[in-house]
Amino acid sequence: MTAPQEPGSNPRRAFIAAAGAGVAGLGFTAIAPGLHLMAVGQADAAEVRKAGSAASPAVRWGLLIDAGKCAPGCTKCIDACHTENGVSEKLPDPRQNSQWIRKIELVDRRDGRKTELPMMCQHCANPPCVDVCPTGASMKRADGIVLVDRHTCIGCRYCMMACPYKARSLVHVPLTEQNPEVPRGQGCVESCTLCVHRVDRGQTPACVESCPEGAMLFGDLNDPSSAIAKRIASVPTTQVRSDLRLNQGVRYQGL
Amino acid sequence: MKLLRILATLLFAAIAVSPAPTFAGEGGRTAKPVIEIANPGKCVAPVDEMRRNHMEMLKHQRDRTMRQGIRGEPASLNACIECHASKKTGSVLGSNENFCQSCHSYAAVKLDCWDCHQPKAGFKATGVKP
Ligand code: SF4
Ligand code: SF4
Numbered sequence: 001m002t003a004p005q006e007p008g009s010n011p012r013r014a015f016i017a018a019a020g021a022g023v024a025g026l027g028f029t030a031i032a033p034g035l036h037l038m039a040v041g042q043a044d045a046a047e048v049r050k051a052g053s054a055a056s057p058a059v060r061w062g063l064l065i066d067a068g069k070c071a072p073g074c075t076k077c078i079d080a081c082h083t084e085n086g087v088s089e090k091l092p093d094p095r096q097n098s099q100w101i102r103k104i105e106l107v108d109r110r111d112g113r114k115t116e117l118p119m120m121c122q123h124c125a126n127p128p129c130v131d132v133c134p135t136g137a138s139m140k141r142a143d144g145i146v147l148v149d150r151h152t153c154i155g156c157r158y159c160m161m162a163c164p165y166k167a168r169s170l171v172h173v174p175l176t177e178q179n180p181e182v183p184r185g186q187g188c189v190e191s192c193t194l195c196v197h198r199v200d201r202g203q204t205p206a207c208v209e210s211c212p213e214g215a216m217l218f219g220d221l222n223d224p225s226s227a228i229a230k231r232i233a234s235v236p237t238t239q240v241r242s243d244l245r246l247n248q249g250v251r252y253q254g255l
Numbered sequence: 256m257k258l259l260r261i262l263a264t265l266l267f268a269a270i271a272v273s274p275a276p277t278f279a280g281e282g283g284r285t286a287k288p289v290i291e292i293a294n295p296g297k298c299v300a301p302v303d304e305m306r307r308n309h310m311e312m313l314k315h316q317r318d319r320t321m322r323q324g325i326r327g328e329p330a331s332l333n334a335c336i337e338c339h340a341s342k343k344t345g346s347v348l349g350s351n352e353n354f355c356q357s358c359h360s361y362a363a364v365k366l367d368c369w370d371c372h373q374p375k376a377g378f379k380a381t382g383v384k385p
Binding site: 049051052053054055083085086088139140142143147149150151172175177178179181182183184185186187188193196200201 | 317318323325333335370371372373377378383
């Protein structure tokens with residue numbers, strides 16, 4: 001279940017103590033359920049993998065999100081995600097709605113400066129959600145995409161507890177409006193798949209494509225010639241709660 | 256799984272002896288599944304093999320696709336739907352004449368696939384605003 005660790009990444013145990021600090025330690029003062037996607041014309045869309053070939057460990061898919069470009073109040077990326085992934089249920093208790101991606105507002109308490117950013121599964125290289133899963137349903141694919149195999153998920157929600165980013169949701173009700181490429185249903189946990197079905201046919205995630213500000217960049221972190229790797233090599237970027245040493249595939253700029 | 260196999264084999268044996276799939280002859284006492292196939296003759300494997308092994312084929316394919324990211328295999332639930340969805344309802348479920356439901360209700364084998372998978376051909380989800 002575990003892909004090879006990347007050089008420089010820490011053993012998984014190291015984060016456990018830190019994880020106790022939990023989400024409260026993130027310093028986020030407000031979580032806005034609205035959101036948008038950010039995408040721009042992507043120069044390096046994923047290459048179409050040949051039918052019959054497996055995801056390659058030579059690739060590591062990642063996202064770079066420029067919080068400086070993310071427009072306040074915009075929810076285009078969330079809308080695009082929900083349409084793409086068929087997230088159509090609206091429950092009486094909105095806290096039970098699935099959130100594959102959400103908008104977060106950071107407020108610097110000293111000067112009141114506000115920053116908005118989209119937050120979703122960070123596709124950790126050392127994912128705690130995979131560590132804790134009792135059935136092996138929570139898994140990391142060879143190319144770094146973290147997924148839930150719903151065929152084996154028993155809905156125990158350990159992974160929801162373990163994830164420091166609140167990235168996972170449980171589906172509470174029977175569903176009928178699934179997109180054929182994105183099966184989902186009651187009793188299983190789910191989270192952002194990095195639009196794995198689109199990536200596998202050479203497209204970028206729906207959020208990336210939908211962002212009018214071009215705030216999101218998708219690509220192969222392992223390929224030094226990709227736009228995302230070049231940007232990460234040239235501007236300061238952060239992994240949220242990098243102290244947990246999960247080595248997330250989603251990075252932020254302008255935080 | 257073994258039980259499922261036995262049931263499936265029994266079921267298919269039953270279908271095999273009744274080529275006109277309706278009630279077993281007018282006046283017959285045993286109901287037979289009514290199978291509607293929208294696009295016959297294009298299956299990925301011969302009928303006998305599909306009847307006995309479709310669940311194994313789909314299970315192995317699903318694990319390869321899900322875990323290793325292998326796409327484009329011949330066995331695919333979505334591809335099943337494309338041919339087998341009813342012309343009337345657009346779905347493999349809904350009435351006992353629709354492809355999956357007809358045999359499975361006849362054999363009393365529970366269908367879990369459609370709790371998560373979309374049973375309608377060409378369905379496009381819309382999603383909601385947050
Ligand atoms: S962000 Fe959460 S759900 Fe995503 S890989 Fe990391 S621990 Fe798992
Ligand atoms: S809810 Fe599912 S994926 Fe999460 S830990 Fe439990 S079995 Fe694993």
